[in-house]
Amino acid sequence: MSQAAFQAATDVSRETLQKFVIWERLLNDWSAHTNLVARSTLPDFWERHALDSWQVFEAGPDGAARWADIGSGAGFPGLAIALGLADRGVADAQVYLVESIGKKAAFLREVVKETGAPATILCQRAETLDPALAVDVVTARAVAALPKLLTLCDPLLKTDATGLFLKGARHGEELTEARKYWTFDATVIPSRTGDGAILKLKNVAHV
Numbered sequence: 145m146s147q148a149a150f151q152a153a154t155d156v157s158r159e160t161l162q163k164f165v166i167w168e169r170l171l172n173d174w175s176a177h178t179n180l181v182a183r184s185t186l187p188d189f190w191e192r193h194a195l196d197s198w199q200v201f202e203a204g205p206d207g208a209a210r211w212a213d214i215g216s217g218a219g220f221p222g223l224a225i226a227l228g229l230a231d232r233g234v235a236d237a238q239v240y241l242v243e244s245i246g247k248k249a250a251f252l253r254e255v256v257k258e259t260g261a262p263a264t265i266l267c268q269r270a271e272t273l274d275p276a277l278a279v280d281v282v283t284a285r286a287v288a289a290l291p292k293l294l295t296l297c298d299p300l301l302k303t304d305a306t307g308l309f310l311k312g313a314r315h316g317e318e319l320t321e322a323r324k325y326w327t328f329d330a331t332v333i334p335s336r337t338g339d340g341a342i343l344k345l346k347n348v349a350h351v
């Protein structure tokens with residue numbers, strides 16, 4: 145997918161597109177010395193990373209302004225969500241990018257500084273997050289299988305947040321496994337970028 149195809153698929157402004165371009169440039173530069181994403185995926189930034197992340201923003205509840213992205217890595221999907229919230233003019237937008245590895249958190253700080261994305265980096269383990277963050281939505285991509293992921297996200301989900309989790313083709317098996325330990329209402333949204341799905345979970349609680 146080209147940059148132009150990404151813009152057509154998302155309808156972002158030219159200004160927002162430039163922010164994604166800055167992010168891609170920094171990702172390529174930093175990848176020379178820091179392991180941020182699989183290097184083989186760098187040429188496919190626009191579909192594999194940018195659009196894959198953008199679809200999580202699109203799946204969010206209307207007007208949701210406060211988000212947390214767990215295990216954000218190089219910012220997927222959380223930074224794309226922050227750029228989306230700014231692009232759409234959502235009031236009081238704030239995305240917490242939670243990443244426990246210092247070098248990755250430093251990369252996130254640099255991208256946020258260069259793009260002005262409405263995001264705050266929390267360099268800590270998700271299990272230690274303060275429920276008082278009171279976010280509307282919790283997101284994650286490629287962090288852990290669903291049963292463990294719900295444990296990591298529990299401090300935030302217990303304040304009634306919606307979970308939006310990008311999963312691969314075996315998402316059905318993950319849902320079945322997670323139901324042994326958790327109760328929730330799930331909606332499965334087919335992915336725009338492959339054979340996976342976004343799992344949208346509400347009312348998450350321990351069995």
Ligand SMILES: C[S@@+](CC[C@H](N)C(=O)[O-])C[C@H]1O[C@@H](n2cnc3c(N)ncnc32)[C@H](O)[C@@H]1O
Binds near residue numbers: 181214219221244
């Ligand atoms: C495979 S990477 C995925 C990164 C990004 N979400 C993506 O899809 O490109 C998983 C990331 O989650 C972070 N991580 C794993 N467990 C975590 C935890 N308990 N708290 C915070 N970050 C965590 C790791 O440091 C790593 O950067």
